[in-house]
Amino acid sequence: MEPWTFVHATDIHIGSPRSFRYAPAWNANWQTARRQIIAMQPDLLLVGGDLARDGNIHRWELESVKTELDTLPFPYHVIPGNMDTNNKHTRISGQEPGRDDMDLNVAMPDYDNYRAVFGRPWWTLVHKEVRFTGLGGMSLGSGLPLEGELWAFLESLADLPRPRYHIWLTHYPPFTQSPDEPNWDITDREQYREWYFDLDQPYRGRLLEIMRATGATRVLSGHTHVRKQLAAYGIHFDVGASTAFTQAGPNWPDGDHTLGFQRYDVTDSGIAYTFVPLAEVSTAKGYGPGGHPRPDQRDYSKAWEK
DSSP states (O other), rough: OOEEEEEBBOOOOBBTTSSSSSSSSHHHHHHHHHHHHHHOOSSSSEOSOOBSSSTTTTTHHHHHHHHHHHTSSSSSOOOOOOOHHHOOOOOOOSSSSTTTTTGGGHHHHHHHHHHHHOOOOOEEEETTTTTEEEEEEETTSSHHHHHHHHHHHHHGGGOOOOOOOEEOOOSSSSSSOOOOOOOOTTTTTTHEEEEEESTTHHHHHHHHHHHHHHOOOOEOOSSSOOOOOEEEETEEEEOBBBSSOOOOTOOOOOOOOOOEEEEEOOOOOOEEEEEEEOOOOOOOBSOOOOOOOGGGGGGGOOOSOO
């Protein structure tokens, strides 16, 4: 096999000055990453969700991100993140101030908006003896009609030809510490972030079994904005860095909060992983609240562009 390269960038959070909030630094950081990635001349780019700052609110942000990605000089493949479609499901809200978790449950209209711009939110393809399979993960456990379609698709993968390597791309990490970690309590302030950032059982276990049955080599994810490398079942689980911003520092002290992206070099002997930090990090100031503000907290009068 002739050596070749692919790149995984995630949580790029490209926003718009038309919105009730805007972080120009995040857009500038993506442009830095973009220049660095283009210089590497990879065969393809994987973008692991949270494409837009608020694609779950503004479909035009998703459209703007697609226009931006379409200018790349190589193929790219994307999956949705929770900021593109809304969050994984819960039947109760937690204690995070100013946030209504039940209102943030992903729903079919959210996926309809995403599909209208980027197409089906899961996929599989083969490139040079590597199978790539992508899904966001927000619909797992949702009970939405789309969830059944997703499970049927995932379970059908075991019947497909198995190339040399199989790379999975998810937005939510299946786990952040170990496959057998508990389902975190959304109502416990000390466990809220753990709950927010990974998949619950039994959906986690079912997905991991499918990954094992299809010969998964690596599972690439994002969402946490904290870079970590884990291993289980002979599979590498690479939780990717964000190009946009870091999350709260106390979570996962064994992780790296440096902004950047992941490079993978494919050869006959394996797939080599390299973390690439951003060449520069913007400090440009913007406006608006963070987190998941309720509709009554979104003040569009502050938008820089009307």
